[in-house]
Amino acid sequence: MNDSLISYTLHLADTTLILSQKNSEWCGHGPILEQDIAITNISLDLLGQSRNFYQYAAALTGGDATEDSLAYLRKEREFKNLLLVEQPNGDWAQTILRQYLFSQFQYLLFDKLQTNKDEQIAAITTKALKETAYHVRWSSEWVIRLGDGTEESHTRMLKALDELWRYTGEMFMPAGYEKETGIDINSLKDPWLKKVKNIFDEATLILPEKVFMQEGGKKGNHTEHLGYILAELQYVQRTYPGAKW
C-alpha cells in the first residue's frame, strides 16, 4: 500500500511540476502583459502544489529523499506525469487548451481527493482546489474567447484540439497504483466530458469523437518531449552532484 501511495503521490507531483515548467516558458513572452502575469501565476500555483506532493512523497519514501532529489534526480522512465502536460506549448491556443483540459480534470479529481482517507493528500488538495477553481475559470474563459473570437483564433483552437485531444483519455485510465489507492478515476470521465461540452458549446467548438487515445505517462512511457524537458530542468543539479543551492 505504501508503495502505491508513493507512486500515486509522485504521479500528482510530476504532473503539476511538468505543467508548471511548460507554462513558465511563457514568462516574459506572453501576448498581453496581464496574461503573461496570469499564466506565470498558474505556473507558480502548480509548482507550489508539486512541492507539497514531492515533500509528502519524500517523507513516505524516507532515507535521503527530498523534494529536490525526487524532482531532479529521477529519470525519464521514472516520471509518472500525464502525457497531456508534457506536450509543447505551441501557440497561445494550444497552451490555453492544454491548461483547460487539465484544470477541468484536476478540479474534479481534487474535489474527490479533498475527502481522501489519506490526511496529507486531503490537506494538499483542499488547499490546491481554490487555485484550481481559478485556473478552470481563467482557461475556460480563454477557450471561449478564442473559439468564438476571430476566424483565425477559431482555426487555431481546432488545430490545438487535434494536437491534444488524443492525450485526454489517459486521465481516466487507472494505473495499477491508482486502483490500490481507492480512487475511481474512470468515474470522473462523464462529469468531465459534460463540463467540457458546456464550455465548447459556448466556444462554438465541437467535441471530437472516435479519437484513439494515447496512454503510458502514468507508467513512465512518455512522448519524446519529456526527455528534453527533464534535461533542462535537471541540468544544474546533475552537473554539480551533491551541491546545495
Place this chain on the structure above:
Amino acid sequence: MSVQELEKIFQQRIDEETKIEPKDWMPDAYRKTNIRQISQHAHSEIVGMLPEGNWISRAPSLKRKAILIAKVQDEAGHGLYLYSAAETLGMSREEMINDLHSGKAKYSSIFNYPTLTWADMGAIGWLVDGAAIMNQVMLTRTSYGPYARAMVRICKEESFHQRQGFEALLVLSQGTKEQKEMCQDAINRWWWPSLMMFGPKDSESTNSDQSMKWKIKRKSNDELRQNFVDMIAEQVKVLGMTLPDPELKWNAKTKHYDFGEINWDEFWNVVKGNGPCNKQRLDARRKAWEEGEWVREAAAAYVDKRSKKLKIA
C-alpha cells in the same frame, strides 16, 4: 493666465513639495520628461524579465525556481503599474510599446548583458536590483504623484528581491569550490555594468539640471553611484568575495570608497545598441508582440460580439 505665470505657480508647488497630479497644469517639457522616464522605466521592467526568465527552466531547486518565477512575475507587475502611471500623462501603453520596438524608447542597458550561470540570478538580485533601489528610493519622493506612488509599492518588492539575491549568493559562497568560483565570476561580470546603471557622470549628463529643479530627480547620478559603491563594498565582505576593481579602497577623508574609472566607451556602445544582447532582447519583445497579435484581435472581437449580443437581448 500667461504661461509664465502658470510656470511660476507650478514651480512654487514643486518647491513646496506639493505633488503634481494628472489633471494639473504642467509645462510641456515636464510632461515629456516624465513620459520618457516612466515609460523607459516600464520598458526596463519588461525587458528585464528576459535575462532572469532565461534561468527559470533551469533553476537548481524547486524553492529557487519558485522564488525566481515570483520575482520575474513581480517585474511584470511593476511594468504594469508604470505603464499605467505614464498613461496618466496622455500616452497609451500601445504607443509606448511601439516606441520600444522601434528603438525610439530606451530601457536600462543592464539587461543587454547575458545571464551565463545560475550565480547570475543572485548577482542580478544583489547588484542590479541594489543599484535600481538607490534610484527608486529617491523616486518615491519624485514630484509627479502617480509615479511617486507607484515607486513606493515597487520599492518594497525590490528590496525583498535584493535580499533574496544576496541570500542566493551567500549559499554559493559557502558551497563547493565550483560554486564559489561561479559566485565570484558572476560578481566580476555584473559589477561594472551595475555601476553604469546610474548613467553618465554629472558633468556629462544633459537632462539633470532641469530634472533636479522640477524634483523629478533628487540626487545626482554620481551621488547615487557613490552611495551604491559604499554599500556594496561592505556587503561583499560578508560573501568573502571581491569586487573586480584594484582601485577600490576606503578613503578616510571623504568617508567614502574611492573606485576606478568606468569604461565609458562600453557604456555608450551598449546605449547605442551594441551590447552583447541588445538585438536578442528587442527581437524577443517584438516576437512576443507580433505573435500575440491574433490573440489580442480575438479577445477584442469576442468583446465586440458579446456587447452586440447584450444589446439585442
